[in-house]
Amino acid sequence: MSSSKKDVLKTRENMSLVKTFGSIKDNFKLKPQQYIIDNWVFKLHYKATVLFFLVASILVTSRQYIGEHIRCISDKGVPEHVMNTYCFFTTTFTVVKALDDKLLDTGNLAHPGVGPYGIDSPEPIIRHAYYQWVPFVLFFQAIMFYITHLMWKKLEGGRLRFLVDSLKWTAFSLEDKEMKVGDNKIPSKSDKEAKIMQIRKLFLDGMYINKYWSVKLMICEILNLLHIVLQFYITDKFLDYRFNDLGSTVWNEGLDSSVDVLDEVFPKITKCTFHKYGPSGSIQFHDAMCIMALNIINDKIYTGLWFWFIFIFICTALGLLWRLLTIVMHARSRGFNRMVFASSCPGRLNPWNVLNVSKHYSYTDWLFLVYLSKNIDPVVFKEIFVGIAEDMEEKRSLKQPLINDSMDLY
Structure with a gap:
């Protein structure tokens, strides 16, 4: 494809994204409501939180800002586009023993979580299968926050x-x-x-x-509080139970370490193994190192989401008081x-x-x-x-x- 055609396609993608954000802006203008039937705590749920999720779901599907969602480096035995597609729709993984900041600081590791791993190796690994579901889950959560309203x-x-x-x-x-x-x-x-x-x-x-009338309003307000707890659990389950203390760990440890909690939950570099039959029918294994550009956005979304859940939970509890x-x-x-x-x-x-x-x-x-x-x-x-x-x-x-x-x- 010529460079001029690529520029045209990129321009169209940018215009499409701008239109999408424009439609969200039109539906979430900060203007007085014609009829006020709730309070500002209620609006945090069905306005601010829904807007957060919708913007996040658009960001994780926009390639013009983060590039391709995944780009894998492997040998010439498997075409690049095949390896990229395979590794995105299956699970990539990181090696637990390679999540060592000392080895990384001394130059014995190239990237956190990426190290030697043989076929059928007993070494513990962490598989990452959530990333292809992120935009769908975020959009589903946005709908759930609108239900109580x-x-x-x-x-x-x-x-x-x-x-x-x-x-x-x-x-x-x-x-x-x-x-x-x-x-x-x-x-x-x-x-x-x-x-x-x-x-x-x-x-x-x-x-x-x-x-x-007041009983129904209080029931909905209590449901808002319970819903925050449910959403926290759903997100924790979705991230393989590593969301529960994500924000507190980031807050306490900071991001100064060579290997932080975000590298474990949202690795930027992962490993992937492709299985293929050889000319004689034997199974060949093709090792790949994948750049997870999507996690550049995911780690910021879910870190912010952790703090937002805590904030909205406190506000909802105070509203009930x-x-x-x-x-x-x-x-x-x-x-x-x-x-x-x-x-x-x-x-x-x-x-x-x-x-x-x-x-x-x-x-x-x-x-x-x-x-x-x-x-x-x-x-x-x-x-x-x-x-x-x-x-x-x-x-x-x-x-x-x-x-x-x-x-x-x-």
């Missing part, structure tokens, strides 16, 4: 969206008539008041919110509620209103109000919040005389 969207059932859509543009309701700005309709003041009264009535009657704290404090502390709703309600909330809402409603209703405050204008939410508190106080005042009258009968 889809599950929560299904369980949430669009409740928040229903309320948010009904309150859209109500913050701009300043006229007695409905106004149209472009394709958007700004409701009149009477329509705004009617919609707010409808929401107040739904909360007062308890018809719209049920106790299982925060959820437990909100369950305990939402009906007991006015200060806690003022802190939670501080960014959603301009000005200071009346402590009595906070007490009415937080103490006499269930945790699900309280949590639903918190998420409602993240999706609508603060001024509109404060009007709803204060109105719900007034409705609750009025309902209590109506019940109190009935109780006193019943006591007088005795």
